[in-house]
Amino acid sequence: MEFGNISAILVMGLTIGCIYAVIAVGLNLLYGTMRMLNIAHGSIIMLGAYTAYWLFTIYNISPLFSAIFAALGAGVIGLVVYKLLFASDIRTAKSLESLEGASLLIFFGLLILTENVASLSWGADFRGYSYLTNALTIWGTPVALNRVSAALIAIVVCLALYIFLQRTLFGKAVRAVIQDKDATQLAGVDTGKIYIFCFVVGFAMAGLAGALISMFYSIHPFMGLPYTLMAFVVIILGGLGNILGSLVGGLILGLVITAVVAYTTPGFSFIVQYVIFIVVILFMPQGIFGRRVR
Amino acid sequence: MRFLEAENVSKHFGGVAALSNVSFHVDKGEIVGLIGPNGAGKTTLFNVICCVYPPDSGIIKLNGSKITGLKPHHICKGGIARTFQITKSFGNMSVRENIMIGSLFGKESHGSLRIAGEESRQLMEFTGLIGKAGIPAGSLISADARRLELARALAAKPEILLLDEVMAGLNPSEVGEAMKLIQRLRNEMGITIFMVEHIMKSVMGVSDRIIVLESGRQIAGGTPKEVSENPAVIEAYLGEVRET
């Protein structure tokens, strides 16, 4: 795919950037509040993708609609994972920092488990389908309607979450926990409910993203990890715990990756992401917008 | 003879000035106390001296040579050892092994586990921990954990010992023992002592000189008697719940 001009990169970059944003924001919710790096985030994306695929292929349900089911289902998974694997440890741990390494390994185990269960259930071959492939023209560039609708839904979800966090009492409590968990607990806030919220919503956003992605990318059991790694880069870039930062960071990374792929090869996109990751972690660990002190 | 010197040391975190133009000195063989209300910058000063982070401006000298800009392990090998306010023991290693680390990597660093073990045994006897030699450091009670911090720092054979609230949480009789121990360290082992303390009676009773910090600035310095009668010092402590 060779795009010649800037506006093409802008359009394609921003549309995929919206998806990256919703993926990163979901991951950041978990990290900002609980210091948990969910390396299995991509697996939930994968599950969401398969959900949309099956619902479309078998029942002809629009993926835009199954995105809701995917989100709900993923949210339930998030609740179960939290209750089963983390709830008791979080309560007894002296500090959340001490759980970071262990929780990452637990998520790692979850990643391996889900990928292989998916392989067993649905086979390891690549799948895909066509939906809404007719093109719109935006800024002189033809874009498939599926991408545009996915981007719109993704960005609306991100903004909805942002507004929720800014305007509602519960949302403010979540932001307080991101700022300082101990102080918030001392102030009498039930952090348990907040953790549940983060797991449920974080996973739900991943499920939603998966359903949306399934419209234009191929689906297979191991598709998730690259998105997870991308999301890590975005949340480091935008600042850990900074939701708006992840939103903007997702858009920026979408543009960067699209530009890189346009002028070089897809293999380079991973290298570029990794370099960004290292550079930011070494020299700007609080991210471009980060106010959160790590 | 000026042993440890600070010249115009400043350090900010975010917008907050933790230390502003602090200058002082500690002579060889002295016991100097560092006091001040909470948030005065005492632990920050220790961290700067030990090169945990660099000051924004100013320098620290040991025996006339500049030590700012080095790494913490150089500082230890240079003869400065410290204890931490919140004890940082090697939790899953035994008491004995904790002290051995100090011996192996401190000022007279060597490679012999046998010598380290022997020095560890001596220090455990000195601090009264010999009965707990094999116990994992993480399961020690608070007073013993502090003894371990001290023993481990001593194992590094320091010329100057930085003690950060080593008596916090001790009962009055334990405080008395600690005071005697500190004096023994100076009198018998020739170690210069620079200590942060909250418990006024203990620091006044054991120090040759006192430096007072408040909000990152030095507001007084002198003998314990002079400092305790200094109106600025009394002012700084008004409104704080203090133990006398």
Place this chain on the structure above:
Amino acid sequence: MTSRARTLAIWAAILTILLTLPLYAPGYYISLLISILMWIILAVGWIIFSGYTGYISLAVAAFFGLGSYMTVIIWPILPSFPLVIIAGGLASGFFAILIGFPCLRIRGPYFIILTLGLSELVKYISQIYEVRVRGALGTILLGGPSSEVFYYSLIIIAAITVVTAYFVKNTKFGLGLFSIKANEEAAEAMGVDTTRYKLLSFGLSALFMGFAGAVMALRWTYIDPTVAFNPLITFQVTIMAIFGGMEDFRGPIIGATVLTLISEAFGIRYPYHYMGLLGITLILLVKFLPTGLMGVISRLYIRKKIVGALDAVS
């Protein structure tokens, strides 16, 4: 017989059996042992860094693969078995020290992710190199030595790795590494040059992984980036070490042996089931048995000693 002498005798016996095996065992067992030995080298090598310092490194595939690629580069020109092994190890070791400088400054989970990304990065770079520069994906390596030579070489490398792990642990170096694991800030304050120690053990760990990679490239006779830098290698090594116990060289030996046997028994035929089970195992291990099998065994052993001491007193 003192317990020390008894332990040495047991190891000597095991070694003797291993060394004489080709004389009476069918080829299948040699192949199986070659597999087990490879995993032992990787897992014991892994704990020299990750087990002792507590920095979980997911870069195993990167170092293993680098060793393999040294063979790919050197073997066609100079088919000397010892040469490729040494070259593979040294290349990995130096690479580890090189990237260790920036990477080891990073703590905790970021380090884990960084190393995970590293394996993927090296894989992508190799793919680009193979396609663009060499024009072909994958290399076939012919003319490798016989099974017996592989077998004995791996025994030697495994022995070196195990002995290194033992000696590192029981010297000042090991105590320093463990102090980093226990509390890095305090270690630094106590005079431990944490940067140098981490770099050294990281490099040492990579050295052994590189040896293994160099050998297995010839054994497998076909190497391409997906084979060499396979993330499953990293994953299995990690589980083997955690399962057996990360702080003592016997842990990864047990883990490698047990898991390879299970894999041979049913994992080859049902790879997804096997991997899925490994995933569950990792979760259970981290939650309920983080010190691994050796941790349980040593706790039982200590308890026995205490009970024995109490009995002696009463």
